[in-house]
Amino acid sequence: MAGASSRGGAVRFEPRNPAWEERSREIFERQSFMRMIGARIARLEPGACDVALAYRDDLCQQNVYLHGGAITSIADTSCGVAASTLMPESAGVLTVEFKYNMMAPAAGEQFVARGRVVRPGRTLTVVESFVYAVKDGAESEIGRMLATMMFLEGKGDMQGTAA
Amino acid sequence: MAGASSRGGAVRFEPRNPAWEERSREIFERQSFMRMIGARIARLEPGACDVALAYRDDLCQQNVYLHGGAITSIADTSCGVAASTLMPESAGVLTVEFKYNMMAPAAGEQFVARGRVVRPGRTLTVVESFVYAVKDGAESEIGRMLATMMFLEGKGDMQGTAA
Amino acid sequence: MAGASSRGGAVRFEPRNPAWEERSREIFERQSFMRMIGARIARLEPGACDVALAYRDDLCQQNVYLHGGAITSIADTSCGVAASTLMPESAGVLTVEFKYNMMAPAAGEQFVARGRVVRPGRTLTVVESFVYAVKDGAESEIGRMLATMMFLEGKGDMQGTAA
Amino acid sequence: MAGASSRGGAVRFEPRNPAWEERSREIFERQSFMRMIGARIARLEPGACDVALAYRDDLCQQNVYLHGGAITSIADTSCGVAASTLMPESAGVLTVEFKYNMMAPAAGEQFVARGRVVRPGRTLTVVESFVYAVKDGAESEIGRMLATMMFLEGKGDMQGTAA
Numbered sequence: 100m101a102g103a104s105s106r107g108g109a110v111r112f113e114p115r116n117p118a119w120e121e122r123s124r125e126i127f128e129r130q131s132f133m134r135m136i137g138a139r140i141a142r143l144e145p146g147a148c149d150v151a152l153a154y155r156d157d158l159c160q161q162n163v164y165l166h167g168g169a170i171t172s173i174a175d176t177s178c179g180v181a182a183s184t185l186m187p188e189s190a191g192v193l194t195v196e197f198k199y200n201m202m203a204p205a206a207g208e209q210f211v212a213r214g215r216v217v218r219p220g221r222t223l224t225v226v227e228s229f230v231y232a233v234k235d236g237a238e239s240e241i242g243r244m245l246a247t248m249m250f251l252e253g254k255g256d257m258q259g260t261a262a
Numbered sequence: 263m264a265g266a267s268s269r270g271g272a273v274r275f276e277p278r279n280p281a282w283e284e285r286s287r288e289i290f291e292r293q294s295f296m297r298m299i300g301a302r303i304a305r306l307e308p309g310a311c312d313v314a315l316a317y318r319d320d321l322c323q324q325n326v327y328l329h330g331g332a333i334t335s336i337a338d339t340s341c342g343v344a345a346s347t348l349m350p351e352s353a354g355v356l357t358v359e360f361k362y363n364m365m366a367p368a369a370g371e372q373f374v375a376r377g378r379v380v381r382p383g384r385t386l387t388v389v390e391s392f393v394y395a396v397k398d399g400a401e402s403e404i405g406r407m408l409a410t411m412m413f414l415e416g417k418g419d420m421q422g423t424a425a
Numbered sequence: 426m427a428g429a430s431s432r433g434g435a436v437r438f439e440p441r442n443p444a445w446e447e448r449s450r451e452i453f454e455r456q457s458f459m460r461m462i463g464a465r466i467a468r469l470e471p472g473a474c475d476v477a478l479a480y481r482d483d484l485c486q487q488n489v490y491l492h493g494g495a496i497t498s499i500a501d502t503s504c505g506v507a508a509s510t511l512m513p514e515s516a517g518v519l520t521v522e523f524k525y526n527m528m529a530p531a532a533g534e535q536f537v538a539r540g541r542v543v544r545p546g547r548t549l550t551v552v553e554s555f556v557y558a559v560k561d562g563a564e565s566e567i568g569r570m571l572a573t574m575m576f577l578e579g580k581g582d583m584q585g586t587a588a
Numbered sequence: 589m590a591g592a593s594s595r596g597g598a599v600r601f602e603p604r605n606p607a608w609e610e611r612s613r614e615i616f617e618r619q620s621f622m623r624m625i626g627a628r629i630a631r632l633e634p635g636a637c638d639v640a641l642a643y644r645d646d647l648c649q650q651n652v653y654l655h656g657g658a659i660t661s662i663a664d665t666s667c668g669v670a671a672s673t674l675m676p677e678s679a680g681v682l683t684v685e686f687k688y689n690m691m692a693p694a695a696g697e698q699f700v701a702r703g704r705v706v707r708p709g710r711t712l713t714v715v716e717s718f719v720y721a722v723k724d725g726a727e728s729e730i731g732r733m734l735a736t737m738m739f740l741e742g743k744g745d746m747q748g749t750a751a
Contacts, residue, residue, distance in 0.1 A: 125324075132329035135320040157298040161288075166295035167357050168338050172331020194330050195549060196573055198361035198524055198687040200714045200734060202707040217732060218691040222548070223521060223575070225689045225732070243706060243714070245689060245734040247522055247573065249549070358712060359736055361524040361687055363551045363571060365544040380569060381528040385711065386684060386738070388526045388569070406543060406551070408526060408571040410685055410736065412712070451650075458655035461646040483624040487614075492621035493683050494664050498657025520656050524687035 112146035112216060116188040119145065123183045126192070130176060138173050140180070146216035148181040150174075154208050165205035170212070170230060174199060174244040177214030178226035182248040185219050190250040195223065197246035205241055207232030212244075224248045275309035275379060279351040282308065286346045289355070293339060301336050303343070309379035311344040313337075317371050328368035333375070333393060337362060337407040340377030341389035345411040348382050353413040358386065360409035368404055370395030375407075387411045438472035438542060442514040445471065449509045452518070456502060464499050466506070472542035474507040476500075480534050491531035496538070496556060500525060500570040503540030504552035508574040511545050516576040521549065523572035531567055533558030538570075550574045601635035601705060605677040608634065612672045615681070619665060627662050629669070635705035637670040639663075643697050654694035659701070659719060663688060663733040666703030667715035671737040674708050679739040684712065686735035694730055696721030701733075713737045 116122060120143060127133060127140050133150070136158060142149035150173040152158075152165075160166040175197055183192045211231050218225040228244040279285055283306060290296060290303050296313070299321060305312035313336040315321075315328075323329040338360055346355045374394050381388040391407040442448055446469060453459060453466050459476070462484060468475035476499040478484075478491075486492040501523055509518045537557050544551040556568040605611055609632060616622060616629050622639070625647060631638035639662040641647075641654075649655040664686055672681045700720050707714040719731040 127324075129324035130329060131320045131322045132332055157294045159294045161290075161292035161354075166293060166335065166339075168331060168335025169295055171334055171338070172329060175331050175334070176329075191324075193367075194364050196361065196363040196522065198359065198734060200359040200706075200736060201357050202714055204356075217689075218729070225691055227732070240707070243716070243734060245687060245732060247689060359685065361571060363543075363573060365551055380526075381566070388528055390569070403544070406553070406571060408524060408569060410526060453650075455650035456655060457646045457648045458658055483620045485620045487616075487618035487680075492619060492661065492665075494657060494661025495621055497660055497664070498655060501657050501660070502655075517650075519693075520690050522687065522689040524685065526685040527683050530682075 150177040174212040174228040177212040178246040181214035182224040195247040199244045203241040207234040209233040313340040337375040337391040340375040341409040344377035345387040358410040366404040370397040372396040476503040500538040500554040503538040504572040507540035508550040521573040529567040533560040535559040639666040663701040663717040666701040667735040670703035671713040684736040692730040696723040698722040
């Protein structure tokens with residue numbers, strides 16, 4: 100099981116899979132939806148994943164802001180990939196549920212969802228994602244997600260089935 | 263305020279805006295994200311909106327299923343548009359928050375999110391969306407959303423600002 | 426695994442444990458918090474549990490209504506006990522998470538939370554609870570919960586450990 | 589509207605009501621449910637409220653741990669009271685919805701729910717509550733709540749109606 104150690108105040112998570120980085124990046128790369136909307140991984144560390152997305156006018160809702168669905172998609176992925184950094188080699192990750200509070204309109208040039216593992220577990224992992232809009236170089240928080248992810252054993256990379 | 267009347271067991275909602283149907287369709291049509299992923303309104307009645315989406319291989323996650331974000335996007339829109347059928351002419355609708363339980367992988371040829379107003383209100387509306395996958399003509403429930411929508415006065419059609 | 430069969434429109438769940446009713450009632454009876462607030466099981470069937478609670482003036486919030494916490498406690502228990510009717514003899518049940526929308530103040534003489542299994546599973550079960558206030562014999566919906574419950578193997582009755 | 593200023597990294601909220609502390613403590617004191625379970629305010633500052641609760645064997649679930657409902661009750665109250673520190677004198681506060689992830693069993697001698705305003709607003713306030721169990725002097729996080737609170741104008745102290 101992934102352990103968490105505390106050093107200088109910050110919690111450090113220890114991955115169970117030596118090839119955790121390659122595995123997590125591969126999970127993201129296989130998400131055609133992320134590629135299609137133009138999202139990318141901006142940061143990846145044990146227990147943490149930032150997914151960034153540039154404003155595009157085909158990703159909007161009825162006004163000029165980005166659709167809440169585009170925002171929650173990068174938040175959900177940031178949570179799943181963050182959780183995946185701590186899973187065993189033989190497992191896959193899937194979303195059990197998530198809840199998202201939209202705190203401000205998605206207005207900006209760039210958006211970033213910062214997924215941070217709160218509670219690692221053998222089966223279930225609780226993750227929180229903090230979503231920001233970037234405008235003229237300044238960040239403002241636009242939403243927050245609290246999510247539950249699940250590891251499924253026997254659903255590793257090579258099977259190509261439901262992660 | 264929109265009223266609800268009961269006839270033969272089913273709750274009927276009464277829109278406050280005589281032009282409710284045109285207004286709600288216009289809200290959906292202005293969502294470029296919905297157009298981009300290929301979603302469409304399959305049903306629209308006071309307090310109810312079904313949003314349908316066909317499987318497409320650029321909307322997927324790391325396996326062959328549709329990305330949870332694509333699914334929750336149509337669920338969120340089904341809730342917002344359903345709520346919008348009951349709002350005053352002068353108002354706009356926005357999502358306060360939503361929670362989504364993924365109950366089965368999004369496997370199928372078509373997907374439909376059925377947004378149904380639970381509790382109409384002057385400011386806040388509670389909506390639930392029931393999401394189904396359609397495969398070989400048979401439907402199976404793949405997820406459920408419980409959401410809170412908000413009306414903002416003075417954000418009507420013509421202003422073109424945040425709804 | 427508990428199966429679900431459809432007959433005449435309603436879904437019927439089949440318990441895995443022949444002694445399901447005794448097990449589920451025992452889970453409720455062992456909840457000292459339920460006894461302390463005066464709650465009781467009003468209905469128990471495979472996949473369904475109603476928990477009822479009478480108004481009491483030591484269960485209130487800053488006005489005269491029942492505290493949201495008292496209401497969500499019976500909703501949470503209705504979900505857990507409903508899920509428990511479908512679990513194996515060897516397992517225990519616990520709450521993973523829940524989300525509750527408060528739709529109206531908890532005003533009334535009686536309150537009832539109707540927990541209904543939405544999606545039974547081997548490990549996770551999705552349950553919804555519909556909460557009503559009863560006043561002068563008439564019911565009105567005051568809240569709705571969407572919850573995820575988990576079965577833990579090896580935590581059966583006799584061990585007396587975390588269910 | 590309550591403002592937030594940043595000084596040395598931490599966000600400071602500025603209350604709108606000069607008598608905010610008295611008002612918020614009064615809201616808590618009027619919650620008979622909090623008194624009945626033995627809860628108390630452990631900390632109160634603009635945008636922050638800690639509610640503490642001692643273990644008691646009539647607050648439990650089917651095992652020896654505190655019932656999730658008792659824990660979510662103090663978490664909900666910590667969110668509502670934290671939000672109330674930033675509301676106008678003329679308003680009252682109520683819970684719109686909350687979502688709670690149970691991350692570990694509620695085992696300990698004491699429990700504390702730390703409600704922290706995330707996003708203050710004119711009508712809606714997003715609050716997060718971090719719940720800990722205290723055992724042998726050491727704290728461990730057992731749950732997290734993400735909640736939406738609402739201010740209702742014209743529901744101030746003296747009316748004695750729904751806050």
